[in-house]
Amino acid sequence: xxxxxxxFAILILVLLVAYVKxxxxxxxxxxxxxxxxxxxxxxxxxxxxxxxxxxxxxxDLILIIGFGAMLGKLVAExxxxxxxxxxxxxxxxxxxxxxxxxxxxxxxxxxxxxxxxFIIVVPLIFSIAASAKLxxxxxxxxxxxxxxxxxxxxxxxxxxxxxxxxLKADVGQTLIYGIIIAIPAIAIAGVLFGRTLKQxxxxxxxxxxxxxxxxxxxxxxxxxxxxxALMPVFLxxxxxxxxxxxxxxxxxxLISEPYIGMLLSLLLAVYLLGVRQGNTIQAVSKxxxxxxxxxAGILLIIAGAGALKQILKDSGTSDYIGSQLQGFDINPLxxxxAIAGVLxxxxxxxxxxxxxxxxxxAPLIQxxxxxxxxxxxLSIGAGSLMFSHLNDGGFWLFKxxxxxxxxxxxxxxxxMETLVSIIGLIGVLILNLFV
Numbered sequence: 001x002x003x004x005x006x007x008f009a010i011l012i013l014v015l016l017v018a019y020v021k022x023x024x025x026x027x028x029x030x031x032x033x034x035x036x037x038x039x040x041x042x043x044x045x046x047x048x049x050x051x052x053x054x055x056x057x058x059x060d061l062i063l064i065i066g067f068g069a070m071l072g073k074l075v076a077e078x079x080x081x082x083x084x085x086x087x088x089x090x091x092x093x094x095x096x097x098x099x100x101x102x103x104x105x106x107x108x109x110x111x112x113x114x115x116x117x118f119i120i121v122v123p124l125i126f127s128i129a130a131s132a133k134l135x136x137x138x139x140x141x142x143x144x145x146x147x148x149x150x151x152x153x154x155x156x157x158x159x160x161x162x163x164x165x166x167l168k169a170d171v172g173q174t175l176i177y178g179i180i181i182a183i184p185a186i187a188i189a190g191v192l193f194g195r196t197l198k199q200x201x202x203x204x205x206x207x208x209x210x211x212x213x214x215x216x217x218x219x220x221x222x223x224x225x226x227x228x229a230l231m232p233v234f235l236x237x238x239x240x241x242x243x244x245x246x247x248x249x250x251x252x253x254l255i256s257e258p259y260i261g262m263l264l265s266l267l268l269a270v271y272l273l274g275v276r277q278g279n280t281i282q283a284v285s286k287x288x289x290x291x292x293x294x295x296a297g298i299l300l301i302i303a304g305a306g307a308l309k310q311i312l313k314d315s316g317t318s319d320y321i322g323s324q325l326q327g328f329d330i331n332p333l334x335x336x337x338a339i340a341g342v343l344x345x346x347x348x349x350x351x352x353x354x355x356x357x358x359x360x361x362a363p364l365i366q367x368x369x370x371x372x373x374x375x376x377x378l379s380i381g382a383g384s385l386m387f388s389h390l391n392d393g394g395f396w397l398f399k400x401x402x403x404x405x406x407x408x409x410x411x412x413x414x415x416m417e418t419l420v421s422i423i424g425l426i427g428v429l430i431l432n433l434f435v
């Protein structure tokens with residue numbers, strides 16, 4: 001019965017989000033309440049579970065995601081993203097242009113949320129394709145693949161950061177492993193697959209997608225742009241690597257906290273990309289305020305998923321499902337990927353798929369002492385990118401901007417996302433043999 005109730009709860013969630021188009025946060029809360037009642041929980045207990053689920057899930061994620069949104073805003077608005085892209089294109093030349101764009105997309109994708117990154121890089125893709133006289137998807141696919149991969153695999157992006165928090169995974173190690181896995185995923189799904197798309201020649205009205213073009217003399221230098229964009233990676237990976245050698249250092253413990261790393265990165269960006277570029281603190285603060293507002297919807301989705309996860313736990317449903325799944329002779333990494341993949345296909349949102357999957361699997365994962373939680377984060381993250389189609393906002397963003405038919409979008413975007421998902425799982429399973 002608990003498995004059946006969970007199945008119906010997820011089915012109702014899919015219907016509310018994908019078909020009724022009800023707000024995702026409201027849908028999560030309604031489903032959580034309904035599941036609590038159906039499993040026999042007391043009404044007061046349901047309310048406490050929802051409150052503790054939201055609070056426990058958000059925690060320092062509010063800081064990580066909020067600071068990340070602010071950092072991404074400054075990278076975009078200052079011209080740092082444009083500077084990085086132009087420099088890498090110049091470095092790689094036309095022959096290796098795809099590799100340069102993939103690297104640019106990956107660097108830009110680390111601090112920027114996917115939708116914001118997409119809006120920033122699409123005009124760059126259009127202008128590069130026009131000036132180099134190359135097919136649009138041949139130029140654009142490597143960059144967009146890199147953005148999507150960073151979104152699904154890497155903290156401080158919302159879904160992997162939230163999953164890492166739920167599984168108590170080391171964020172720095174998750175980031176290191178994620179980068180290792182991301183390289184072949186971007187190379188195959190972005191660069192190599194992108195080379196097969198030269199036959200697609202959509203007609204684009206370039207005037208529709210103009211963004212504020214920042215003159216080169218007003219842009220930050222390449223060194224500053226790269227330093228700020230990659231600072232979260234530097235801090236998270238370096239502190240993760242060295243804190244084991246100085247376990248008594250209180251300062252290192254503080255800096256190794258992901259939200260402190262994001263805060264330090266943001267303060268550096270405020271100075272280098274804001275004040276040093278001639279902006280006042282008031283103007284920069286206004287940008288930060290706008291950026292945090294844009295992250296509110298993501299935080300509500302994570303909060304709603306946390307409420308449902310806590311109901312699953314407090315009702316005993318998660319424990320029951322975990323005990324039943326232990327009877328299956330299947331690698332937990334594959335199981336996590338598969339459940340996230342099914343949810344992604346049903347719901348459309350990678351964030352919802354990842355967070356719902358970890359709520360179902362948490363008890364099983366905690367009992368599997370042989371599986372590193374960092375790899376579990378990545379397997380679920382990879383699964384959450386599986387087969388993007390008509391119920392995914394990213395699908396329509398790609399379709400409309402590149403002026404493709406639904407059929408051609410399925411043959412390009414959907415195939416790319418599926419490749420990223422499958423290659424991510426393969427990478428996780430290979431890493432599991434060595435770490």
